Amino acid sequence: MAHSAAPTAAPSLDVDTLLRDQETRIIVCTGAGGVGKTTVAAALGLRAAESGRRVVVLTIDPARRLAQSLGLTELDNTPRPVVGVDTSAGGSLDAMMLDMKRTFDEVVEAHATPDKAQQILANPFYQAVSSSFAGTQEYMAMEKLGQLRARAASEHTWDLIVVDTPPSRSALDFLDAPKRLGSFLDGRFIRLLMAPAKAGGRAYLKVFSSGVTMATTVMSKILGGQVLQDVQTFVAALDTMFGGFRERADKTYALLKNPETAFVVVAAPERDALREASFFVDRLDEEGMPLAGVVINRIQRLAAPSLSGSRALAAAEQLAESATASATAPMTAGLLRLHATLAEAAGRQEALAQRFTAGHPGIPLVEVPAAGQDIHDLDGLRQVGRALTAG
Amino acid sequence: MTPATPSHAGVRLHIVTGKGGTGKTTVAAALALALARQGKRVLLAEVEERQGISQTFDVPPLGHEETRIVHERGGGELYGMSVDVRESLMEYLQKFYKLGRAGSVLEKVGAVDFATTIAPGLRDVLLIGKVYEAAGRHGSSRQHDRPVYDAVVLDAPPTGRVVRFLNVNAEVADVARVGPIRTQADSITRMLRSHRTAVHVVSLLEEMPVQETVDALAELKKASLPVGAVIINQVHEQALDGGDLETVAADPDGLGAAVTADLKSVSVRTSAAMVTGLLAEGTEHADRVALQQEQEAILTGLGRQVYRLPLLPEGTEAGGIRVLADALTQQAMI
Numbered sequence: 001m002a003h004s005a006a007p008t009a010a011p012s013l014d015v016d017t018l019l020r021d022q023e024t025r026i027i028v029c030t031g032a033g034g035v036g037k038t039t040v041a042a043a044l045g046l047r048a049a050e051s052g053r054r055v056v057v058l059t060i061d062p063a064r065r066l067a068q069s070l071g072l073t074e075l076d077n078t079p080r081p082v083v084g085v086d087t088s089a090g091g092s093l094d095a096m097m098l099d100m101k102r103t104f105d106e107v108v109e110a111h112a113t114p115d116k117a118q119q120i121l122a123n124p125f126y127q128a129v130s131s132s133f134a135g136t137q138e139y140m141a142m143e144k145l146g147q148l149r150a151r152a153a154s155e156h157t158w159d160l161i162v163v164d165t166p167p168s169r170s171a172l173d174f175l176d177a178p179k180r181l182g183s184f185l186d187g188r189f190i191r192l193l194m195a196p197a198k199a200g201g202r203a204y205l206k207v208f209s210s211g212v213t214m215a216t217t218v219m220s221k222i223l224g225g226q227v228l229q230d231v232q233t234f235v236a237a238l239d240t241m242f243g244g245f246r247e248r249a250d251k252t253y254a255l256l257k258n259p260e261t262a263f264v265v266v267a268a269p270e271r272d273a274l275r276e277a278s279f280f281v282d283r284l285d286e287e288g289m290p291l292a293g294v295v296i297n298r299i300q301r302l303a304a305p306s307l308s309g310s311r312a313l314a315a316a317e318q319l320a321e322s323a324t325a326s327a328t329a330p331m332t333a334g335l336l337r338l339h340a341t342l343a344e345a346a347g348r349q350e351a352l353a354q355r356f357t358a359g360h361p362g363i364p365l366v367e368v369p370a371a372g373q374d375i376h377d378l379d380g381l382r383q384v385g386r387a388l389t390a391g
Numbered sequence: 392m393t394p395a396t397p398s399h400a401g402v403r404l405h406i407v408t409g410k411g412g413t414g415k416t417t418v419a420a421a422l423a424l425a426l427a428r429q430g431k432r433v434l435l436a437e438v439e440e441r442q443g444i445s446q447t448f449d450v451p452p453l454g455h456e457e458t459r460i461v462h463e464r465g466g467g468e469l470y471g472m473s474v475d476v477r478e479s480l481m482e483y484l485q486k487f488y489k490l491g492r493a494g495s496v497l498e499k500v501g502a503v504d505f506a507t508t509i510a511p512g513l514r515d516v517l518l519i520g521k522v523y524e525a526a527g528r529h530g531s532s533r534q535h536d537r538p539v540y541d542a543v544v545l546d547a548p549p550t551g552r553v554v555r556f557l558n559v560n561a562e563v564a565d566v567a568r569v570g571p572i573r574t575q576a577d578s579i580t581r582m583l584r585s586h587r588t589a590v591h592v593v594s595l596l597e598e599m600p601v602q603e604t605v606d607a608l609a610e611l612k613k614a615s616l617p618v619g620a621v622i623i624n625q626v627h628e629q630a631l632d633g634g635d636l637e638t639v640a641a642d643p644d645g646l647g648a649a650v651t652a653d654l655k656s657v658s659v660r661t662s663a664a665m666v667t668g669l670l671a672e673g674t675e676h677a678d679r680v681a682l683q684q685e686q687e688a689i690l691t692g693l694g695r696q697v698y699r700l701p702l703l704p705e706g707t708e709a710g711g712i713r714v715l716a717d718a719l720t721q722q723a724m725i
Contacts, residue, residue, distance in 0.1 A: 034412030063599045128512065214496050218488070271706065303675075304668025311659070318657035325656070328646070331638060332653035334631035335669045338676055341630055344704065373678060374598045 010357040013264075013293030013364035015388045019048040022159065024262050026149065026255070027292070030165045030174055031266035032276035036297040038062045039375050039384060040266050040368075041164035042070060042095070046378060047385035048160050049093035050086045056094040056148055056158045060141060060166045065376035070095040077102045079148070084378050094158070103140040104130040106147075107248075116237055125234040137166040138177030139249070146252040172283055175256075179249075262292035267356075269299050269349035274356050281360055293364030295388065296353055300346040301369040302339070309343030312336040366390075397723045398696050399619060402589045404526045404582070405544045405725075406619075408553040409593030410603040414624045416443035417707050418593045418700065419546040421715035426725055427467035428716060431541035434470045434525050435460075438518040443546060444471045447707055455479070457525070470540075472525075477503050479517040482524075487571050516559050516576055523579045550592065550607040557583055557590070558614045589619030594690060596623060596683035601690060608693055620724060621695045623687070625702040629680070631673065640677035643670040698722045 018024055029041040038059050045057035056079045062072060070082050072095055079094035108126075109117045120126050130136060145163050152158040165174040255261065263284055267277035277294060284291045316336035319329045357365060368387040375384060399405070405422055409415035416437070423435035434457060437444050445452045450460045453471050455478040461469035480503055497503050522545050530539035548556045555561075563576040582588060590611055594604040604621060611618050631639065639646065647666050654661045691697050700718050703711040719725065 032412075034410075064602060065598065218484070218497060218502075302668070303671040304665045306662065306665050307659070307669070315654065315657045315659050319653060322656065326649065326653055328649040329653050329656075331631070331635040331646075332650050334635050335639070335650065335673050338630035339669055339672055341628070342672060348704070373682060376598075 010365035013366040025260040035268040043384035045162040049091040052089035298370040309340040313340040423544040424716040427469040437546040591619040639673040
């Protein structure tokens with residue numbers, strides 16, 4: 001028997017089953033920047049809440065008007081109830097926006113003595129790392145997820161956490177950042193800088209001394225002695241918290257492998273975004289992380305699908321050339337040309353989506369049509385939610 | 392319409408930023424190519440190790456070495472590089488401290504990674520420092536009094552981070568108040584704030600990119616950095632002209648009969664659903680155009696020169712980048 005040449009259709013992603021399944025406790029929306037992750041996360045959260053789940057949505061960087069509609073006017077790192085949600089099914093919706101610096105500060109405060117915490121928070125290097133270390137945002141998103149999960153378990157506040165991931169260069173950054181921070185803290189130089197403090201004696205130091213002395217001499221020459229001292233203070237202070245950092249990052253990472261988690265990969269029907277989604281899907285598979293499916297967002301839909309693009313274009317030309325054309329002919333020709341452009345875009349997107357499906361057979365997929373307007377209110381989110389289940 | 396002198400003819404360092412996803416790498420590449428097509432020797436640099444340049448021009452991945460990627464028949468040349476922070480530090484140490492061996496020891500014990508990680512400002516100073524060096528370099532291959540590059544285009548970090556990236560003085564103030572790094576930062580800042588530098592912001596006609604453009608311009612101004620142009624990328628071709636658009640949006644239902652008759656006159660087999668569908672596509676398009684106009688008005692109201700680049704349905708492959716380069720030249724940006 002020869003294999004059929006026809007492309008296999010992807011199974012459709014059943015979002016409602018996912019949302020109603022009480023075993024689903026965490027949904028992580030991920031994908032390349034600019035594909036609408038935040039909107040999808042908020043739409044999933046709202047739909048789950050209105051079907052009876054008690055939901056908290058953690059957003060990272062929402063568009064201003066969307067943030068306002070979710071009541072996220074204050075960046076205070078605390079979930080707040082969203083106004084206007086239909087709670088008749090017994091659900092609720094809270095939302096929050098991640099404050100990366102404050103989350104980091106909280107971690108420090110939770111893991112160090114008050115004295116030490118103060119010392120760390122005031123250190124100039126801590127301030128640099130906590131606000132601009134590459135990966136801090138991803139790490140803190142994961143940290144916050146861990147906190148929300150713990151709170152959900154202890155206070156029974158929420159039974160579903162929906163997380164939006166940072167607008168990284170690569171979707172994989174979200175998974176890799178905690179390890180990167182870990183390996184930075186485990187770095188050889190950092191251990192060398194701490195060695196004197198740890199061993200408390202010269203004997204230990206001697207083993208490493210030549211390289212380190214040279215390195216520290218050079219660094220203080222370039223940066224100034226005060227700088228190196230600040231660095232050493234910072235590193236020594238952080239040392240007490242290393243265990244806590246690592247342990248929590250590992251724990252949250254493990255949580256992501258748990259069947260209570262579902263990853264929803266969001267992509268736009270564009271080559272780069274789909275390639276990014278591809279990488280991520282493969283990576284989840286490798287890590288044994290549970291993928292619920294892929295959302296192809298903002299796909300072009302035709303309201304007049306029975307008319308082909310080429311036929312529309314030909315008719316537009318005929319109308320333009322016609323000697324007996326009516327007064328409305330230029331407008332009709334314009335509508336036909338518009339239709340041809342849309343049909344071309346739709347065809348291209350369909351081809352891209354099919355190629356993705358062919359490369360990842362069996363992965364559930366749902367397409368969300370492009371809206372004419374930006375989505376910035378609960379009704380818009382409800383519409384996206386409906387589209388997510390209409391696949 | 393076209394000004395006699397291109398708006399940014401005197402600029403030697405073009406810095407291109409924009410929200411992620413707006414196509415700033417594409418615009419930086421198009422700008423660099425447009426300059427090269429004028430017969431100039433141009434360097435296009437990226438600083439985030441994304442290999443965006445190599446993807447855009449379909450050439451092998453670039454490293455810290457300046458590599459020629461385009462040679463124009465008119466004599467123009469385009470070089471590309473992906474600035475590497477470690478290499479930059481080594482060059483810097485070599486130049487100011489003659490640290491041959493110590494440099495590699497630093498590398499070996501992980502001090503370089505450490506320093507650039509723990510002091511992100513240091514990383515930025517090194518990256519921008521390399522671009523500064525290239526922009527100011529006077530070479531031996533040509534006449535000694537002439538700069539090696541006629542222009543340098545920097546594909547900079549996105550709008551959210553660009554001011555911090557360029558504001559090297561403030562960054563360095565955190566780590567060093569005196570010393571050679573400080574001196575270096577001061578001369579970089581002098582160049583960045585001069586009229587030979589322009590920071591261009593790329594936007595799309597969508598809410599978030601426009602908001603970020605507005606914010607970025609304000610921040611750049613506050614940091615005394617020279618704001619260049621606003622470049623609107625991916626501008627859709629208009630299928631319906633303004634008047635028709637209004638007609639469709641005003642009363643789509645009332646137009647059904649007329650559209651049906653027009654379609655029949657050119658032998659299209661119509662159905663009620665098809666006509667309703669065409670009109671629905673028209674009204675949705677009108678909504679989108681209205682939204683885009685709203686966003687465009689915000690951008691043109693910023694008081695900067697605005698340039699527009701067309702949406703390329705097929706992407707930047709197969710000569711697309713040249714189409715964009717020509718569009719910038721035609722609009723007399725450079």
